[in-house]
Structures are given as C-alpha cells and as structure tokens.
Amino acid sequence: AGERLQTGVTACMQRLSLAGGRFVVALLDEVEPTAHGSERVDFLVAANAGLPPGPLARVASGGELSRIGLALSTVSAAALAAGTLVFDEVDAGIGGGVAEVVGRLLQELGTQRQVLCVTHLAQVAACARQQFRVAKAVREGVTTSHVEALSADQRVDELARMIGGMQITDTTRAHARELLATLAPGSHLQAPAGS
Structure with a gap:
C-alpha cells in the first residue's frame, strides 16, 4: 500500500x-x-x-x-468510498498556470465524486461546474456567512472581481468570460449577456 x-x-x-x-x-x-x-x-x-x-x-x-x-x-x-471531498484553500500560495493545473485536477476529481472547494483564485473557480459566493457580514455585532449560487452573469462578475479586485471593468469581464470558455467543464453555462 x-x-x-x-x-x-x-x-x-x-x-x-x-x-x-x-x-x-x-x-x-x-x-x-x-x-x-x-x-x-x-x-x-x-x-x-x-x-x-x-x-x-x-x-x-x-x-x-x-x-x-x-x-x-x-x-x-x-x-x-467518500462521495464528497472538501478542499479549503488547497490553492494557497500558488497562482498563474499552477492554479489552472490545480483547478483542472479538482475538475477531474469532480467527475468521480462531489468536490467542494473554497478558493480565492479565478483560475480554480472557473473550472467548477457550479460556483457559489460566500460572503460574511456583521449585523448587530454578530458575524454571519451567506452562501449564494451564482447565475451565469453573476459568475462572470465574480470571476472578474477575483481577477481585478473591487473594480470590475470590461477588460476583467472579458478575461472572466475567456476563463469560463476555456476552463469550465463542458461550458454547461449559457453564454452570459454581452458575450
């Protein structure tokens, strides 16, 4: 073994x-x-x-x-026999082409079982079949987390934010669309508006 x-x-x-x-x-x-x-x-x-x-x-x-x-x-x-694998920032300390390789490996694992991955890298997120956004908020002194499934348009904007920070531009949106076109499994998403 x-x-x-x-x-x-x-x-x-x-x-x-x-x-x-x-x-x-x-x-x-x-x-x-x-x-x-x-x-x-x-x-x-x-x-x-x-x-x-x-x-x-x-x-x-x-x-x-x-x-x-x-x-x-x-x-x-x-x-x-686990049906679900969870990776919390398995892409820490990497970027660029290595992030894409990690994303593709996670994507490959996802063909055999459910894979949940917390990431801050657009290259990894673009490889997902479904993307969620997790946001924390403090209300009345209590921190809560909110999880939201993203539509195709929201996904483009979220990837653009991951690429360029808080300032989403036409350029970062174009880059996000390109990542999805090349990395998303089977491009199962409908083309977002403006594509």
Whole structure:
C-alpha cells in the first residue's frame, strides 16, 4: 500500500508543477512496539529535483504543501468510498498556470465524486461546474456567512472581481468570460449577456 501511495503521489506531483519532486513513504522501526505495530510511518518529500527527501513540514513551502496535500487527497480518494471531498484553500500560495493545473485536477476529481472547494483564485473557480459566493457580514455585532449560487452573469462578475479586485471593468469581464470558455467543464453555462 505504501509503495502504491508513493508512486501515485509522486506522479500527481509532476502534474501539479512539482517537476522532479518525490514523495516517499518511510517505515521506521519503533524502539518499543505500540498498539499500532512495531513501525512508524513517515511521509518524506523532495519538492524539487536533486534534493534529498525530508520531513514534509520542513522541506515544502506553503504552495508546495498545498499541492502535495492535493496529490495525497487525489490518490487516496480513489480508495475511499467518500462521495464528497472538501478542499479549503488547497490553492494557497500558488497562482498563474499552477492554479489552472490545480483547478483542472479538482475538475477531474469532480467527475468521480462531489468536490467542494473554497478558493480565492479565478483560475480554480472557473473550472467548477457550479460556483457559489460566500460572503460574511456583521449585523448587530454578530458575524454571519451567506452562501449564494451564482447565475451565469453573476459568475462572470465574480470571476472578474477575483481577477481585478473591487473594480470590475470590461477588460476583467472579458478575461472572466475567456476563463469560463476555456476552463469550465463542458461550458454547461449559457453564454452570459454581452458575450
């Protein structure tokens, strides 16, 4: 099982722009056997080519940790019966083309089971089959969260906001439409007004 996990995670790391990276499952003998056996399992990683594997927490940056976590989840999800996978900012510390790769991998996972992903990156959000906006508000000293399913037009505006900040322009809307045209699964959305 450890060898399959090691091979699968290493292969997934390559897809997630960790070229030359390796994931190692190390079995270390315990001095005293425990209720869990006589060996301890350690996950070691070399995030880049030419580096020796080391403890995950010491050798990986925030963005690398996010991608390695996604690789672990992707590989282990195949063995799990879970119908829903939840990722909370699995794209932390990344951007650009790597964000698109992460979005496409999440999209691929979504063909096998339900995937819920909290993201702040337009490239990841554009890969979703359905997009929701979560907003917090403080009313009478109490913070509440509101979740709203987005229509096609609202989705374009939300992606434009994710791309350009609070100032939504024709340019950011055009970029949002382009992301949806290239990344949305099967472009299931009707073309938003103004397309």
